[in-house]
Amino acid sequence: MDYIGLDIGGTSIKAGLVDQTGQILESQKAPTIIDDLNGFLSNLSELIRNFQKSFKVAAVGIGVPGLRNSKTHVVETSPNIPCLVRVNLEDLVADQVHLPVISENDANAGAYAEFVCGAGAGTRQMVYLTLGTGLGSGLILDGKLFTGASGxxxxxxxxxxxxxxxxxxxxxxxxxxxxxxxxxIVRTAAEKGMQGLLTAEIVYEAAVHGDRTAQEVFKETATFLGMACANLIDLLNLEMIVIGGGVMAAGEMLLAPARDAAARHAFRSSFRDCRIVQSKLWPDAGVIGAAMLARDL
Ligand SMILES: [Zn+2]
Known part of the structure; x- marks a missing residue:
């Protein structure tokens, strides 16, 4: 039996047919319609039906960029997808495709993927951070996805x-x-006087090519990332912090100074027991995590 994982982004929906070990067998994509729920649903259902034509699917998992209530299963709000306000996506999609459907916050889905079959496999206390346009995060505590009182x-x-x-x-x-x-990163670069059209990637390239300002931008970003890791380490006594997302293409340029800052700010014993590593599954963590949540539903 296989599972479908869907990762809903602001511009596109990524879909994967995933086996029970977390391997993606086939992938597809469709545009995200952000302001019309019926259009949004029809794109989503079509992705699922395409897989159903040639595979036996057991269940569907959906990662949503927003707040999902764990008691009612309603997506309360999704800042970048205005049509997803107070919507029970699970019921609506299940009605269309006649499969069990589970939804979850997208960063939580990513955390679950890294925990089940990624960098965090074998740990029980782990935090996943994803640095993209924003900073997403998900918590694994005592070997379970922790979603709080209401999700x-x-x-x-x-x-x-x-x-x-x-x-x-x-x-x-x-x-x-x-x-x-x-x-x-872009805002820090602009504040420090970098000119022209800036993206995190452009600032990264400039840093690699020796631009001192760009290097400072990364150092400052990494310092704040490291302090944030120290806060998590002191609060939760973690075994691992897994960091993914597009910005992590910068790799050690961010991670090395972030580890140094975390070492400076966290309790030494607690820091010693926590590894700070790169994601293994990015950019597929969201799809795989959603599918694994459907598997474990
Ligand atoms: Zn905010």
Whole structure:
């Protein structure tokens, strides 16, 4: 039996047929329709039906970029996909494809993938961070995905580190993700005087080619990332922090100084017991995690 994992992004829906060990057998993509629920659902169902034509599918998992209530299974809000407000995606999709369907926050799905068959396999206390446009996170505590009282846990990117800081997409000021994310890197680079059209990738390339300002941007970002890791380590006494997301293409340029900062700020005994590593499954962690949640439903 195989499972379908769907990872809903702001611009596209990634879909994968995943076997029970977490291997992706086949992938597909469709555009995300963000402002019309019927259109959104019909693209989603079509992806599932395409797989159903040639494979025996046991269940479907959907990773959603938003808050999903664990009691009602309703997606309460999804900042980048306005049609997903107070929607029970599980019921709506199940009605169309006649399969069991489970939904979960996308970063939580990614965390679950790394825990089940990625970098965090074998651990019991693990946090997954994903650095993309924002900073997503998911918690594995005592060998289980931890989603809190109502399903909204793991919004570490929106912990406040500066009350007068930068305005965040969530409406607050000074959230961690306004600094530690692709968007944060671009803002830091602009503040430090880098000119022209900036992306995290462009700043990275400049740093690799010796641009001192760009190197400082990465060092500063890594320092905040490391402090954030230290906070997690002191709070949760983790075995591992797994870091993925597009920005992690920068690899050790971010990770090495982040580890140094974490070592400076965390309790020594607690830091010693925690490894900070790169994701094994990115960019497929979301798809695999959603499928594994469907498997373990
Ligand atoms: Zn925020």
């Amino acid at each position: 909204y846990a793991g919004e570490f990117g929106h912990t406040v580190i500066d009350p007068n800081g930068r305005l965040c997409g969530c409406g607050n000021r000074g959230c961690l993700e306004t600094i530690v994310s692709g968007t944060g």
